[in-house]
Amino acid sequence: MKNECYIVRDLLPSYIDELCSEESARFVEQHIDTCEECSQLLHQMRVEFDTQEQPEISARLEQKKPFQKIAHFFNAQKNFTRFFSISFWVALIITIGFFIHALNVLSNLNDIREEAQVVEQQKQDIMDKAFAILSSKEIVDETALQAVYREYSEQLQHLAVFSTKNIDDVTRLQNGPTTTFPIDYSQAVLVIGENGKISESIVPDIYDIGTIAMANNQWVVQYEYKKSYLKTVENAHQIKHYAPTNWTIFQLPIVFAIITVFILGACLFQKRITKPVESILD
Ligand SMILES: [Zn+2]
Structure with missing residues (x-):
């Protein structure tokens, strides 16, 4: 065994852990290429290192599992929240559309009523x-x-x-x-x-x-x-006998407004539930 061998063997543990400097690493590699004994020792140390580490890693993975399940659950919650907020905006747009339509109908109806x-x-x-x-x-x-x-x-x-x-x-x-x-x-x-x-x-x-x-x-x-x-004359007759009431005109928009409010409520509730774990979800 050469003098260099002692230095290399001192360096090997930190070389395996990738903790030594670039120069030392190069020095170890150059030596390993030429020295059969040190090369074998490195191989042996690596095998030992792996058998030591492996169970630890699997144990750590085993520990992580429940958290993965929770993360899965919260991701589902997140999708749920997203679904609620999209539903809210869609319902809001439909409601506004119905209200605009109802106001138009009412305005036309008022014209006919006056006539x-x-x-x-x-x-x-x-x-x-x-x-x-x-x-x-x-x-x-x-x-x-x-x-x-x-x-x-x-x-x-x-x-x-x-x-x-x-x-x-x-x-x-x-x-x-x-x-x-x-x-x-x-x-x-x-x-x-x-x-x-x-x-x-x-x-x-x-x-x-x-x-x-x-x-x-x-x-x-x-x-x-x-x-x-x-x-x-016909319009006047129609309006006198068969005119829709204001309630009939606003029925649909009001129903949709109520639905929208419910969705908003669900959306806010969902957000409140997921707020404390938001950082985990991202
Ligand atoms: Zn050597």
């Missing part, structure tokens, strides 16, 4: 004006009635007056302007149209929403709307 009020008021006005003329005289004042027709010529097709003597069932017409199945114009005392008094026979429009009648004890007044005005 309907105008139509209803107009029905009353036309009847009031016609009956004001009729009640003052025994004979129908054609000129005055024509003036009423002209005032509403944008909306009216015909304006007719009947004597209650010619009509069977007038009681249902005595409560105010009513949509009605048209009374046969051939029984009328007077019918006024675009060009004044109409003498020839009229085929009535049998669409009952388009015809309005009202009666007092002596007279029945009936008028028919122009086709061009029917859409407005």
